Each structure stands twice: as structure tokens, then as C-alpha cells.
Amino acid sequence: MRDYREISLWKNVTPEEWNDWHWQLSNRITDIEALSEIITLTPEEKKALNDDLLELRMAITPYYATLMDPNDVNCPIRMQAVPTSKERYTAEEDFYDPLAEDRYAPVPGFVHRYPDRGILLVTDQCSMYCRFCTRRRFAGEVDRPKSREEIQAAIDYIERTPVLRDILITGGDPLTMEDENLEWLLMSLRRIPHVEIIRIGTRVPAVMPQRITRSLVSMLRQFHPLWINVHFNHPKEITPYSTRALNMLADAGIPLGNQSVLLRGINDCPYIFKELFHKLLVNRVRPYYIYQCDLSRGISHFRTSVGKGIEIIEFLRGHTTGMAVPTFVVDAPGGGGKIPLMPNYLLAQGERRVVLRNFEGTITVYTEPEDASSHCHGCKEICMRQSMSSGGGVSELLEGSRLQLEPQVLKREERRHQWMEEKKDQSLNTSKPECPFL
Ligand code: SF4
Incomplete structure (x- = not known):
């Protein structure tokens, strides 16, 4: 520095x-x-x-x-x-909006992609514009926060959508907004009874730590449970300034998580991540995610193979505290959400025995109990609620409420429809003439 x-x-x-x-x-x-x-x-x-x-x-x-x-x-x-x-090169696999955020926006500035949570985009302004930004389609477009009127439409949607229990405020960077505007926003969300958790996603502690002031922190602490996810990508970003900012947030009782992006030539090395995560833990920040770099237009030079992310997790798991091991995710192109990926530790599975390997390569067997069936705990009310808001997907197969999940386009189904159509045509052509006496 x-x-x-x-x-x-x-x-x-x-x-x-x-x-x-x-x-x-x-x-x-x-x-x-x-x-x-x-x-x-x-x-x-x-x-x-x-x-x-x-x-x-x-x-x-x-x-x-x-x-x-x-x-x-x-x-x-x-x-x-x-x-x-x-950045001017567009790869064949690049998208304008790789996570289909615009597609899943019921109102401008709010993305509702997951069942119980949503993303509130309150500004396009960031203190620094990261060259690998996934939201480059609008980050910095006008370089200013949205007006209260613009944000209000999203707040109204949250209010009339009771499944939304967790709101992530992001942008742009929401901490580039003035304290009064942020306070108004947090107050508006806190007034909604079904909003249990509010999260803020920010890169400010890494790129403009001066923003974390006493007045900001004392305003934020009124709105617990409030979580902040920060964004550090490299140990060089941990300085006395950022340390001070992180400590002020942690002292205000705000749980801190970190989201990093895996970037070729910047941090695509297990040792760099290990050092970064150790430093973050010292600053009371829990490493939360490493993201595979998205398929946004013009950033293919920053992307690594997916295998690199798995290699980093392999290097961390067991070799250092589990607190320093985040989840490596690919955010599915097209809006499918985050898909966690990790090294394979389950080598084989038999009746009552699973063969596992550990971080050293030791292969071991774990014997399951004779009776491993789960027992109902009698929490009927919870069961009722769960089944009313069943998550869908693979969990429906585990619940036994569905036999299979099928892709929307299935070749064998197409063939079957074709056969049925053909049969219908044939039966029309070969049907006997109606008896004139009946
Ligand atoms: S702070 Fe976030 S939104 Fe802003 S440019 Fe960086 S990655 Fe993009």
C-alpha cells in the first residue's frame, strides 16, 4: 500500500x-x-x-x-x-444477462428467483467498478441511486408477497447511498412483518472503507437481524483501513460473510485463498461463497475452469479450519440459481456401509445403524406448513410426492405424441362407415 x-x-x-x-x-x-x-x-x-x-x-x-x-x-x-x-471481446458463450435477472423481475429493480428470498437492486452506483462485474449490463449506467419512488414499487411487491422472508439489498453498491436514504429503505423493509432477515451486499469495505463511519454503523444496528456480505478477492485488500471498517461492523453485532469471485490471474491459486480466508476470519468475517466467474459479456479473460474452484476447496477442506472453507458455486446460466460443487468424498455406498475418503486420501468405512429410518417428531403444524410451501425439485422426490422430474423437452415424449397423432389419423381413415340402419 x-x-x-x-x-x-x-x-x-x-x-x-x-x-x-x-x-x-x-x-x-x-x-x-x-x-x-x-x-x-x-x-x-x-x-x-x-x-x-x-x-x-x-x-x-x-x-x-x-x-x-x-x-x-x-x-x-x-x-x-x-x-x-x-473487455471488448465477446465469447460465444457470453450473455448480456447471464443469470436472467431481468426475466425474473416482477417489478423493475427486484429479482424474485428463489422461493423465499429476493434481490432488491437499489442503485447502479459503485464506489469502484470491478472489471469482472457480472452486472455490467447496468452497473455505472447513470452512476446514481434510484429515487424513493422507483424503489417503492419493489417494496410494494415485497409487501404483497408473504413468502419473501429474506431480502438482499444490492446494486450497484447500496453503501454508496446516503445514510438517510438507507435508513428510509431499511425502515420500509422492517415494517413488513414477513421480512425476517435483511442482508446487504457490499464491496465498500474493500474498495472504500472510509464509508464505514460511526453514524452509518449506529444507524444500521437498529435494524437487526441484519447481515452484511462483503466482497474481498485478494489478501492485498486487507489493510489497516479495511480491518478498521470490518471491526466497526462486527462490533455493531452485524454478522459478516464474504463472497469472492474466482478470477484468472488474480486469485486462481489455493494459497491466495487460504491467506485471504485466514485474514478474513481474524477480522470476524466468515468466508461464505467462492463464485465461478459468470458468463457475462466481455469478461471471458477472467474465467477459470470449474475444476480450479474444486481444486481450491480440496486444498482447503481438512487442511485448515472448516470456518475458512466457503461453498464453491456456479450460478446457473439462465437463472437456475447457485449450484454448489465440491470434491467427491463419497466413494461407494452399500447396504449400511459408505466408503469415504478424507483430505489426506485415507479411505475409510462408516457403518450406518441397523435402523436408520427417521421418526416423526409430531410437529404437525410444521409439517402442514412445509407441505403447503413444498420447495419442489428433488425434495419432492424425497418427500415421495412425485415419482420423477422430467425436462420440459423430452425426446421420448415427443415420439409418443407423434405416435398417438398417427394412430388417431389411422383410426379416422380406417373407421367403418356408419350403419344407415342404426
Ligand atoms: S462492486 Fe459489485 S456491482 Fe459494483 S462493479 Fe464491483 S462487482 Fe459490480
Whole structure:
């Protein structure tokens, strides 16, 4: 981390200004001239910035810029912040909206994809625009929060949809909003009786930790149970500034989780993740997810194989505390939700015996009890509620309420329909003439 006073752009900036998040936000680096004063730009970076054809604008907080190595083009901080011309390449498998969020938006700004929870998109503004952003189709489009009137339509939908017990506020980055607007939003959600949990997804503690102020934290703590998921991708993002921000949030009793994105050339190494997760745990942040990089347009250069994510989990599980092992997920293209993937520890399954392997490669057998059937606990009321809101999917097979799940397009069914149609035609053609005497 560089001392900002050594960078010519900020040599006259006072510590008060530097520690003021409004100053950080309004002094973001947004053009090639300012950026060239901080790092030595490569031809690829210059090209991307000169031809102005980027789908996602550039904006880097002065704080995050001090974490960049000025001369190393492979610096993991720089790669997350500085665009390159590779973003202009669209791979065949790329999508505009890979998670079909727009398709599952009953009202603008609210995504209802899972049975009991939804995503509230309150702003398109972020303090920094991450080059791998999955929501690049709208992040930074107008670079401002939505109006209360725009957000109200989503709140009304949540209010009239009682299955929604868990709301994730995200964007953009909701912590770029002013305290009063956030407070209004949290109050509006807390007034809805069926909203049990509110979550905020934010990258602010990593890219603009100055935003975590005493007044913000004392406002947030009124709205428990409130969870915050932060977004750190590399141990270099853990600094005295981000540590202070995380500790302030944790001290306010806010449970913290971390969501990382697996990024080629940035963190695609088990040792990097291990170091990051150890540092996060020290800061009372539980590693929650590692995401396989989505199929968003223009970010194929950041994607790794899926096997890399499984390898990272293999490396962590058993080799360090389970608290440091997140779930590796692929967010299914087309809106199918998160699919967890992990190394295979179940080698064989027989009658009452399962063969398992551990992290060392030791193969062992576990013997199941003679009678392993589950007993009803007599919680009739819960059973009734569960069956009324059955989750569907494979759980219906386990419940015994369905015999099979079939894809919508099934070749053998198509054939059967065709045969039936043919039979119908034949029987019409071969039917005997009606008896005139009957
Ligand atoms: S903070 Fe999140 S939404 Fe904003 S650019 Fe980064 S990844 Fe995208």
C-alpha cells in the first residue's frame, strides 16, 4: 500500500479529506490522465481507455488506487480496477444477462428467483467498478441511486408477497447511498412483518472503507437481524483501513460473510485463498461463497475452469479450519440459481456401509445403524406448513410426492405424441362407415 501523499495528484490532500468517503467518491479516477499519474499504463490499458468503447465505465477510488502496484501489470488489485481492451471481446458463450435477472423481475429493480428470498437492486452506483462485474449490463449506467419512488414499487411487491422472508439489498453498491436514504429503505423493509432477515451486499469495505463511519454503523444496528456480505478477492485488500471498517461492523453485532469471485490471474491459486480466508476470519468475517466467474459479456479473460474452484476447496477442506472453507458455486446460466460443487468424498455406498475418503486420501468405512429410518417428531403444524410451501425439485422426490422430474423437452415424449397423432389419423381413415340402419 502506497502513502497517498507520495502520489503527485494527492500531495496536498489532508488526512480529513482522505478519510472522508464523500471525498473518496467524488475524487474517483475516471480518465487516462489521472490514472497515468498513478501507474505506468500498458498499451492494452491505454487502448481500452482511449477508444471509449467500454460497456462498464472506469472509476477507481483514490484509496483502492494506492493498493495498486504502479509497475506490475499483473498486480491483482490493478487487474480488478483498470480496464483492458480484452473487455471488448465477446465469447460465444457470453450473455448480456447471464443469470436472467431481468426475466425474473416482477417489478423493475427486484429479482424474485428463489422461493423465499429476493434481490432488491437499489442503485447502479459503485464506489469502484470491478472489471469482472457480472452486472455490467447496468452497473455505472447513470452512476446514481434510484429515487424513493422507483424503489417503492419493489417494496410494494415485497409487501404483497408473504413468502419473501429474506431480502438482499444490492446494486450497484447500496453503501454508496446516503445514510438517510438507507435508513428510509431499511425502515420500509422492517415494517413488513414477513421480512425476517435483511442482508446487504457490499464491496465498500474493500474498495472504500472510509464509508464505514460511526453514524452509518449506529444507524444500521437498529435494524437487526441484519447481515452484511462483503466482497474481498485478494489478501492485498486487507489493510489497516479495511480491518478498521470490518471491526466497526462486527462490533455493531452485524454478522459478516464474504463472497469472492474466482478470477484468472488474480486469485486462481489455493494459497491466495487460504491467506485471504485466514485474514478474513481474524477480522470476524466468515468466508461464505467462492463464485465461478459468470458468463457475462466481455469478461471471458477472467474465467477459470470449474475444476480450479474444486481444486481450491480440496486444498482447503481438512487442511485448515472448516470456518475458512466457503461453498464453491456456479450460478446457473439462465437463472437456475447457485449450484454448489465440491470434491467427491463419497466413494461407494452399500447396504449400511459408505466408503469415504478424507483430505489426506485415507479411505475409510462408516457403518450406518441397523435402523436408520427417521421418526416423526409430531410437529404437525410444521409439517402442514412445509407441505403447503413444498420447495419442489428433488425434495419432492424425497418427500415421495412425485415419482420423477422430467425436462420440459423430452425426446421420448415427443415420439409418443407423434405416435398417438398417427394412430388417431389411422383410426379416422380406417373407421367403418356408419350403419344407415342404426
Ligand atoms: S462492486 Fe459489485 S456491482 Fe459494483 S462493479 Fe464491483 S462487482 Fe459490480
